[in-house]
Amino acid sequence: MKILICGKGGSGKSTTAALLAKAIAEKGYKVLVIDSDESNFGLHRQLGMGLPDDFMNYIGGKKAMIKKMMKSMPKGKPLSIFDKTWRIEDVPEEYLSEKNGIKLLAIGKIHDFGEGCACPMGVLAKEMLENLEASDKEVVIVDTDAGVEHFGRGVEQGCDIILMVVDPSYESLMLSVKIEELAVGVKKPVYFVLNKVDNESKDVMLESVDQNKVIGMIPANTDIFRACLAGEEFDVHLAEIEELAEFLFSGGV
Ligand SMILES: Nc1ncnc2c1ncn2[C@@H]1O[C@H](COP(=O)(O)OP(=O)(O)OP(=O)(O)O)[C@@H](O)[C@H]1O
Ligand SMILES: [Mg+2]
Numbered sequence: 572m573k574i575l576i577c578g579k580g581g582s583g584k585s586t587t588a589a590l591l592a593k594a595i596a597e598k599g600y601k602v603l604v605i606d607s608d609e610s611n612f613g614l615h616r617q618l619g620m621g622l623p624d625d626f627m628n629y630i631g632g633k634k635a636m637i638k639k640m641m642k643s644m645p646k647g648k649p650l651s652i653f654d655k656t657w658r659i660e661d662v663p664e665e666y667l668s669e670k671n672g673i674k675l676l677a678i679g680k681i682h683d684f685g686e687g688c689a690c691p692m693g694v695l696a697k698e699m700l701e702n703l704e705a706s707d708k709e710v711v712i713v714d715t716d717a718g719v720e721h722f723g724r725g726v727e728q729g730c731d732i733i734l735m736v737v738d739p740s741y742e743s744l745m746l747s748v749k750i751e752e753l754a755v756g757v758k759k760p761v762y763f764v765l766n767k768v769d770n771e772s773k774d775v776m777l778e779s780v781d782q783n784k785v786i787g788m789i790p791a792n793t794d795i796f797r798a799c800l801a802g803e804e805f806d807v808h809l810a811e812i813e814e815l816a817e818f819l820f821s822g823g824v
Contacts (some may be wrong), residue, residue: 572819573711575759576639577729578748579734579743580717583766584608585796587736588714589805593626594816596672601709603659605727606698607726609689610714619804620668620675627679628693629666636691650694653702659709663806689716693724700729722753731760737780739772744779751781764815767791787815790791 574591578584588604596602601676606614615622630652638640643650643663656663661675668675696713705711713730715721729731735750737743742753747763764787765776777785789811798805 572709572732573578573703573705573713574819575704575713575715575721575729575732576736577715577719577721577728577735578717579738579740579746582717582736582738582740582743583613583789584717584736585617585714585800586805587651587764587766587789588712589732590613590789590795590807590812591816592618592673592807593671593805593818594713594808594812595710595712597821598790598816599708600672601659601661602767603705603709603711604673605696605711605713606675607692607713609679609681610691610716612680612713613793613799613802615668615677617799617805618668618673618675618800619671620670620673622680623666623668623675623677625679626662626666626676626690626699629663630695633679635690636695637687640694640699650698652695652698655702657699657703658701660712690724692762693721693726696721697725697729700726703729709748714740719753722750722757723737725757727754727757728761730759733759734764734786735761736766737776738765738767739769739776744776747780751784762786764789786818787811 574629576588592604593600639641664675678696733754739748751761763785767790768790769791796808
């Protein structure tokens with residue numbers, strides 16, 4: 572299963588990706604987390620790992636990627652960056668961090684001033700995911716950048732399901748409608764995970780999103796907040812995440 576996690580900036584995409592990865596790995600699945608957010612440097616910390624080398628370097632770096640994109644563009648030819656189907660074990664070790672059954676791959680980060688836009692990262696993420704096969708005992712979790720730009724880049728195409736993280740904000744609730752529409756276009760099932768939920772926000776959130784698609788609710792949790800603030804790994808076990816992981820593998824989606 573390849574799960575793409577999306578949502579508004581700061582809604583809790585990386586937090587959900589990390590919590591879910593840990594819960595799924597504890598069930599004995601091999602988990603590959605793909606960090607496709609070029610701007611944020613938090614996910615590896617939440618997982619208690621170092622940041623691996625950019626996977627972009629595997630294909631010669633961002634400039635080489637741009638050249639490939641320019642070459643294929645006028646002819647409308649497929650990019651064909653990978654000449655074979657990938658499995659998780661095919662990813663070279665130097666592009667992975669690993670801990671407790673979870674592997675982390677980072678597509679590429681913006682490291683320097685003026686290095687140009689992040690389109691090559693999006694294209695590489697799309698190509699990588701479309702060519703990556705996960706077996707029944709393997710799960711791929713993709714953490715994306717904020718908003719909907721990745722839809723424009725087609726990153727969703729290589730995934731089986733889309734999980735949108737919705738936090739208690741008007742923007743997030745509005746975005747849930749937009750993402751439902753975009754998911755129809757890409758023909759992928761979309762589900763919502765409500766995050767930072769408390770007694771005050773729960774009902775409003777449930778009334779404002781398509782309730783049939785809500786498959787999880789993560790409470791506002793002080794341990795998560797503190798770990799994020801300190802840039803530390805979570806040591807948080809939530810029944811709500813367990814239930815979400817169960818649901819994902821029970822044929823519920
Ligand atoms: N369930 C939660 N309980 C308490 N705080 C939370 C929870 N989930 C997320 N947060 C807080 O929200 C912040 C943003 O979370 P996170 O980095 O996961 O969001 P994001 O959607 O990945 O953000 P970005 O768009 O910047 O990548 C965290 O630093 C943390 O303070
Ligand atoms: Mg994030």
